Amino acid sequence: MSDTVKIATRESYGNALVALAEKHDDFIVLDADLAAATKTGTFKKAYPDRFYDCGIAEQNLISIAAGIATTGKKVFCSSFAMFAAGRAFEQVRNSIGYPHLHVCICATHAGISVGEDGATHQCNEDIALMNVIPGMTVINPCDDTEAKQAVEAAYNHDGPVYIRFGRLATPVIFDDSYKFEIGKGVQLTEGNDVAIIATGLLVNEALEAAKTLKEQGINARVINIATIKPIDRDIVIKAAKECGAIVTAEEHSVIGGLGSVVCDVLAETCPTPVKKIGVNDRFGFSGPAKDLLVEFGLKADNIVAAAKEIIKNK
Amino acid sequence: MEISTKKNLEVTATAVRLGVIESVHAAKSGHPGGSLSAADILTYLYFYKLNVDPKNPDDPNRDRFVLSKGHIAPGLYSALANRGFFPLEELKKLRQIGSFLQGHPDKKHTPGVDMSSGSLGQGISCATGMALSAKHFKNEYKVYTLLGDGEIEEGQVWEAAMFAANKKLDNLTAIVDFNGLQIDGTLDEVNSPCPIDKKFEAFGWHVISIDGHDFDQIDAAFSEADTVKDKPTVIIAKTVKGKGVSFMENKASWHGSAPNDEQYEQAVKELNEHLASLK
Numbered sequence: 001m002s003d004t005v006k007i008a009t010r011e012s013y014g015n016a017l018v019a020l021a022e023k024h025d026d027f028i029v030l031d032a033d034l035a036a037a038t039k040t041g042t043f044k045k046a047y048p049d050r051f052y053d054c055g056i057a058e059q060n061l062i063s064i065a066a067g068i069a070t071t072g073k074k075v076f077c078s079s080f081a082m083f084a085a086g087r088a089f090e091q092v093r094n095s096i097g098y099p100h101l102h103v104c105i106c107a108t109h110a111g112i113s114v115g116e117d118g119a120t121h122q123c124n125e126d127i128a129l130m131n132v133i134p135g136m137t138v139i140n141p142c143d144d145t146e147a148k149q150a151v152e153a154a155y156n157h158d159g160p161v162y163i164r165f166g167r168l169a170t171p172v173i174f175d176d177s178y179k180f181e182i183g184k185g186v187q188l189t190e191g192n193d194v195a196i197i198a199t200g201l202l203v204n205e206a207l208e209a210a211k212t213l214k215e216q217g218i219n220a221r222v223i224n225i226a227t228i229k230p231i232d233r234d235i236v237i238k239a240a241k242e243c244g245a246i247v248t249a250e251e252h253s254v255i256g257g258l259g260s261v262v263c264d265v266l267a268e269t270c271p272t273p274v275k276k277i278g279v280n281d282r283f284g285f286s287g288p289a290k291d292l293l294v295e296f297g298l299k300a301d302n303i304v305a306a307a308k309e310i311i312k313n314k
Numbered sequence: 315m316e317i318s319t320k321k322n323l324e325v326t327a328t329a330v331r332l333g334v335i336e337s338v339h340a341a342k343s344g345h346p347g348g349s350l351s352a353a354d355i356l357t358y359l360y361f362y363k364l365n366v367d368p369k370n371p372d373d374p375n376r377d378r379f380v381l382s383k384g385h386i387a388p389g390l391y392s393a394l395a396n397r398g399f400f401p402l403e404e405l406k407k408l409r410q411i412g413s414f415l416q417g418h419p420d421k422k423h424t425p426g427v428d429m430s431s432g433s434l435g436q437g438i439s440c441a442t443g444m445a446l447s448a449k450h451f452k453n454e455y456k457v458y459t460l461l462g463d464g465e466i467e468e469g470q471v472w473e474a475a476m477f478a479a480n481k482k483l484d485n486l487t488a489i490v491d492f493n494g495l496q497i498d499g500t501l502d503e504v505n506s507p508c509p510i511d512k513k514f515e516a517f518g519w520h521v522i523s524i525d526g527h528d529f530d531q532i533d534a535a536f537s538e539a540d541t542v543k544d545k546p547t548v549i550i551a552k553t554v555k556g557k558g559v560s561f562m563e564n565k566a567s568w569h570g571s572a573p574n575d576e577q578y579e580q581a582v583k584e585l586n587e588h589l590a591s592l593k
Contacts, residue, residue: 028450052446052481060473063436067443070421070429072374073451090433091470095440099421099430 005144006169010108012147013165014039017076018046019148020155027074027155030054032061037167038078038108062088065103066095074155075103081110081164085126096160097133104154105130105162110140111251112279112296113168113201115289122284128256130162131229137182138229140164140250140258142203143173146226149180157182164200166251168289171204173224185232187239191219194307195239195246199225199258201298202249202277208300213307220307231261233269240272245310247275249303251293254278273313275306315533319362321592323529326396327357328589331558332582333392333405339578341409344417347568349389351493351526351553352460356393358532359458368398371425377455378444380429382437382471383462383491384418385570390427391415399426435468437461438488442478445486445546456540460489464496466507472517478546479518486546487539488519491526493555495566514548526551559584 017029021043033056035041044051054061058079065077078084084107085092096103107126114122130138137157141147147165154161173188188203189210198206203224210220221243223235240246246266248259259276266272279296293299330353338344360366364377381390388408395402400414407413414423418432428444431437441459448455465471478486490510498504507513511521520542524531532551539547555569556562559581562573573581 028447050450052450054473054477055480057470057473057477059435059470060439060442060477063439063470063474064443064446064477066436067380067429067440067445068447069443070378070440071444071447071451071453073447091436091439094430094433095436 004171006171007144008167008169009141009144009147009165010039010167012144013106013108013151014042016148016151017043020152021047021050024155027076028052028068030061030065030075030077032056032058032079032083034079040078058083058088059091062091062105063095066099066101069101069103076106077103078106078108080121081107081123081126082121085129085162086123089129093133097136100135100159102158103160105160106151106165107162108165109167110164111166111201112284112292112298113166113251113289115167115292116286118286119283124253124279124284125256126164127228127252127258131256131261135159136229137161137227139182139227140200141226142200142224143170145172145174145176145178146180150226153180153182166201168201170201173204173207180226183227183230183232185223185225185235187235188222188224189220191221192242193219194311195221195223195243196249196303196307197223197225197236197239197246197258197262198249199228201251205298205300206249206303209303209307212300212304218307218311225258228258228261231265233265236262236265237270240266240270244314245273247277247303247306247310249277251298252278254280273310275310277302277306315530320529323357323361325589325592326361327354328558328585328592329396330357330389330392332585333395333402334388335559335573335578335581335585337388337391337405337408338572340406342572343409344388344572345385345570346388346572347495347555347562347565348383348386348462348491348493350557350559350562351555352386352389352491353557354527354529355460355489355491355532355551356389358529358536360393360397363536364458365455366426368426371399375453375455378428378441378457380437380441380457380459381419381431382441382459383434383465384432384437387415387417387419390419394426434462434465435470438471439474442474442483442486445478445483446481448485449483457486458489460491463490463492463494463501463507463510464504466490466510467505475514475517475519482544483546484543487536488546488548490548490550491553492550493553495555495564495569497566497569499566510550518545520545520547521550522547523550524552526553527557558588
C-alpha cells in the first residue's frame, strides 16, 4: 500500500466546497474559528465573500445556519465533531432537526485519529448523537472520492445532513467511476463465510483484513456503509442471511454507532452473531493517530481476529 | 403616531390579551404572564410594523419575526389569529393533540410562524442567521426577534449579539421584554442580567429603552431602529408581567400557570371592561 495515494477526508471536503461553488451561487459557508483545520479555509480562499466566521461560538454557529436555511438558502457549517455534534447538540436538535431544515453540518476531526490533541477533542460519540435526531441523515465517508460526492449529495438533499470527516490522511479506495448515493451501502468483496460491515476510516482496514482472511481460506464479504442513517437495511439483512456472521468496524464508540445500528436491524429481522470493532466505551488519549488506532484495536488484525471468532458462533 | 391608530392598536392589543386568556384557560396550561407583558409589542409588530400577508405567509420578501422567548406562544398565536393567519377558534385547541398550536412555536405546521423556538437563546441566533442571509443575498426584508429578560441569561444570546454587531447587521432588531420576573422569582433573586442596556451597548448594539406598553414610544423606537446604520438595534421594553389582568400583574407565579374557571371569568371581565373603556 506504500504507493497508495492518501488524502484526509477533511481535505476532500474543502475541495468539494470549491467545486460546488463553481456551479452554484446559492449557498454560503460558516465556520467557528477552525477554517484552517476543517478546510473550509480552502473555500474561504477561493470565495471570501461567501464565507462567514462565527468565531468560537458553536451554539450560535448552528442556530445561525438554521436561520439561513429558513430563508430558502443553502448553508454548510463546520467545526470539529466534538463541538458541532457534542457542544451544540441541542441546537442541532431544536434549531435544525425539529423544523427539519436543510443544513449541511460538516464536522471534521472525528474519532480517535485526531491524535495528539487527546480525549477532549477525540469525538467517538457524534454518530450516536446525530443518529437519535429524527429526520437527520448521517454520512461517514471512507475516502476522498466518497467524501467529495457526499458533499454534493448533501447539497442536493432536502433536510438536515451530518457528514463526518477525518483528520488523518487515508488511502483513496474508489476511482471516479464510483457513484455515492445517500442510503446505499456498497459491497466491495465477494464472500459468504463472514461479512465485515465497515464505515469511514475502517473500510480500508476491512479490505486489508479480507485479504488476510482469504490467505487463510476464509472468504469475507466487505460492505462499505457510508450512510449510517438511514441505514441500507437490505444490504445488511442480505449479508446476515448469506454469511451468517458479521463483524462491524468503525472509528466510533461501539455504543450508538454503526455496530449498534446493524444490531438493531438484525435483532428485528434476522438475528445473527455480531462482533463489534470500535472504541469500547472509553475515552481516548494523546498519541500519534496511527499508534492510537493500534492501541484502540481498530486495525485490520483486530478485524481478522474478530472474524475468526464470530465464525465459530455460526 | 395618530391618535386613532394608537387607539386601534390598544383595542387590538386587548383582543390579543383576551385570546391569550382564552387559549391558556382552554389548555389548562401555558404561559400567560409573559404573553400579556409582550402583547402590546406583538400587536404593534403584527398590526402595524411587519410587512407580512396572512394570505401569503411564506412570501420570501416578508419581514421575519422570531419569538426567541418561545414559551409565550399564546401571545404570538393570538396575534397571528387576530391578524388572520388562521381562525380564532384554533386558539382553544392550544396544546391539544392534533392541534398545530404546540406548547412552543412549530414552524413546520403553524401559518405565520417563521421559526420553531422555545429552547431559550436559540431564537436570536436564528434571527441573526436570517438577517445575515438577507444581507448576503441582497434581500430587503427586516428581521425582528423578541427575547425575555430572563432568557438573556443564556450564553448563546451573547454569542449572537457579538456576531450580529461584528457583521454589522442593521437589518436586525431585537426586543427585550423587560418585565423583571422569571420562573424562580425576580431577576435579582435569580441571576440578574442587568444592566441590560450597558451589556448590549458594550456588545456594539444601538440601544433604545422604552415603556413597552406605550404605543407612541414603541413606534418611535422601531422608527429609530430603521434609521440606524451598520449596527443592530435592541429595544429594551420595560413591561409589567401579566399586564391587563389585575391579579396576574407583577407575579412570577403567573409565568407558567393557567387560570381556573373563576379566575378566567374575572380576567375576561377585566379585559372586556378595558375594551369598553376604549370605545
